[in-house]
Amino acid sequence: MTYQIKDISGKYLENVTPNSLLNKTISDILFDFDYVFVDQHESGLLFAKQNFPAIFVDTLLFSLDPKAYLYVNYTSHQNQLMHDFQGLYRFVWSDKKSFIEDINIFITEVLDDDLNLAMYGSNRSLQHVDPTPPEFNFSVFFEQTFGTKSIHALQPEVNYTDKEGHRRFIDFVLDTQNMQFAVELNGERYHHPLLISVEKYRSQLFKQNSLVYDGYLVYRWSDRGMADTTKLADQMRLFFGDKSDFKSTPHYRADRKLTFERYQHQTDAIVKINQQRLNGNNTFLVVLPTGTGKTEVFIEDVRHQLTINSTFKVLAIVPSRELRKQLVSRLHQQLDDINIYDSLQPQASSEQAIFVVTSAYILRHYHSFNRKHFNYIVVDEAHRAAASGLRNALAYFTPDSLLGLTATPDRTDQQQLETIFGQYDVDLTLQQAIEQGLVPPVRAFRLESNIDFSKVRFNGKEFVKQDLNKTVLIPSRNQLIVDVVKNILLNHL
Numbered sequence: 001m002t003y004q005i006k007d008i009s010g011k012y013l014e015n016v017t018p019n020s021l022l023n024k025t026i027s028d029i030l031f032d033f034d035y036v037f038v039d040q041h042e043s044g045l046l047f048a049k050q051n052f053p054a055i056f057v058d059t060l061l062f063s064l065d066p067k068a069y070l071y072v073n074y075t076s077h078q079n080q081l082m083h084d085f086q087g088l089y090r091f092v093w094s095d096k097k098s099f100i101e102d103i104n105i106f107i108t109e110v111l112d113d114d115l116n117l118a119m120y121g122s123n124r125s126l127q128h129v130d131p132t133p134p135e136f137n138f139s140v141f142f143e144q145t146f147g148t149k150s151i152h153a154l155q156p157e158v159n160y161t162d163k164e165g166h167r168r169f170i171d172f173v174l175d176t177q178n179m180q181f182a183v184e185l186n187g188e189r190y191h192h193p194l195l196i197s198v199e200k201y202r203s204q205l206f207k208q209n210s211l212v213y214d215g216y217l218v219y220r221w222s223d224r225g226m227a228d229t230t231k232l233a234d235q236m237r238l239f240f241g242d243k244s245d246f247k248s249t250p251h252y253r254a255d256r257k258l259t260f261e262r263y264q265h266q267t268d269a270i271v272k273i274n275q276q277r278l279n280g281n282n283t284f285l286v287v288l289p290t291g292t293g294k295t296e297v298f299i300e301d302v303r304h305q306l307t308i309n310s311t312f313k314v315l316a317i318v319p320s321r322e323l324r325k326q327l328v329s330r331l332h333q334q335l336d337d338i339n340i341y342d343s344l345q346p347q348a349s350s351e352q353a354i355f356v357v358t359s360a361y362i363l364r365h366y367h368s369f370n371r372k373h374f375n376y377i378v379v380d381e382a383h384r385a386a387a388s389g390l391r392n393a394l395a396y397f398t399p400d401s402l403l404g405l406t407a408t409p410d411r412t413d414q415q416q417l418e419t420i421f422g423q424y425d426v427d428l429t430l431q432q433a434i435e436q437g438l439v440p441p442v443r444a445f446r447l448e449s450n451i452d453f454s455k456v457r458f459n460g461k462e463f464v465k466q467d468l469n470k471t472v473l474i475p476s477r478n479q480l481i482v483d484v485v486k487n488i489l490l491n492h493l
Helices: 021-031 071-084 096-107 133-146 149-153 198-213 229-240 266-278 294-306 321-334 359-368 382-388 391-396 411-421 430-435 465-471 475-491
Strands: 004-006 012-014 036-041 044-048 054-058 088-092 154-161 166-175 180-185 216-221 251-255 258-262 283-287 313-318 339-341 353-358 376-379 401-406 423-429
Touching: 021 036, 021 044, 021 096, 054 071, 071 088, 071 216, 071 229, 088 096, 088 198, 096 198, 133 149, 133 154, 133 166, 133 180, 133 229, 149 154, 154 198, 154 359, 166 198, 198 216, 216 229, 266 283, 266 294, 283 411, 294 321, 294 376, 294 401, 313 321, 313 359, 321 339, 321 353, 353 359, 359 391, 382 401
Parallel strands: 054 088, 180 216, 258 283, 283 401, 313 353, 313 376, 339 353, 376 401
Antiparallel strands: 004 012, 036 044, 044 054, 154 166, 166 180, 251 423
């Protein structure tokens, strides 16, 4: 039997007969998932399935000489396949059992809400991170290729949760009208699969496959891959498409009216929440001592809201599956006439419903829902919100009521919670927000100096501090900054 798979260019790829026992074993496994063998590369095997991401299996990669098979060869080949098939999963072959386990994570539908959230690397959302040389160079080339306005579509250091609940960071995400692109700028020493451990390479692929599973196209470049700027510009135009499709207008993030109070009793908390709601507040952070019934505050408040809105939708976010089970049980006992679900599933738009999910689940799926899908969102154990990375999810949704429950009154936690719960994204561009007087106009002044950054070494992860101190952080440059700021304050403001 012959199969024909069409890539994005319209070219038909006929399946090829595997030329070894290993190739046949892999082909037989993937044939059960309706994938057919279409090509063999010096590093492995390519399989395809109509209207699905292709699959590449590294069978010969680790037999190659890293001096001959450069990282630019690896990324160029993968980038082209990612584009041609509009998605590419990549796996390392070690044995049949491990391979089947790997592909089942991404090829079959599995519930991914029971995950242990963990973070790879430092929390970049809590600190300012200077771009690495590859990141800086890419942003410059991107701006030169697509224009200054398009740079706003390129989001740096984007927080992402993979299929195992690990919090990762994407160097850049490019938003367009129909697609999201993930851009990874890699140093060869830390990312070439022939120069790093197999374990690190598998982790790299797991992140990439998770992104593809979530609908991203992932493109990788290294310094060597960006050396030919003409070729790089051609690749970006091919992979990213026309700049008119870019979501290149920066958006305004508004502040919620937020109250944060410590209560001694449930009834006191419920009364004050209603009072604050009448005053125009819609976000509440409630502190009650452990064991005094924080969950009862939520249930009673929801009970009242359900009598007002016949299509009321509630999202309850809890840290773990065990707490999800406990909350679902209590809701069934006290609100037995309301539909209660322990996962997000389709339901009639006119139906009142409460959905109880874990933090890991909502972090992976919140973009699948309309911003106004839920009328009411409650976060149990709200003091864990910072650690679980819920800020972006809470900023995404615009419910009528947002409630956080915690037993932790510490000032440090309060400040973090006010930051996490107190802002949300709105469908209003930054320019529109300025025109409406919501934020002051932006005035930018560029400081130019003759510092030679070529003398500042980069160790693969960051600039060498000793070089920065000698080259950049010097008295003459500091004085130049002071003089420019003084001039601006005296003559322009």
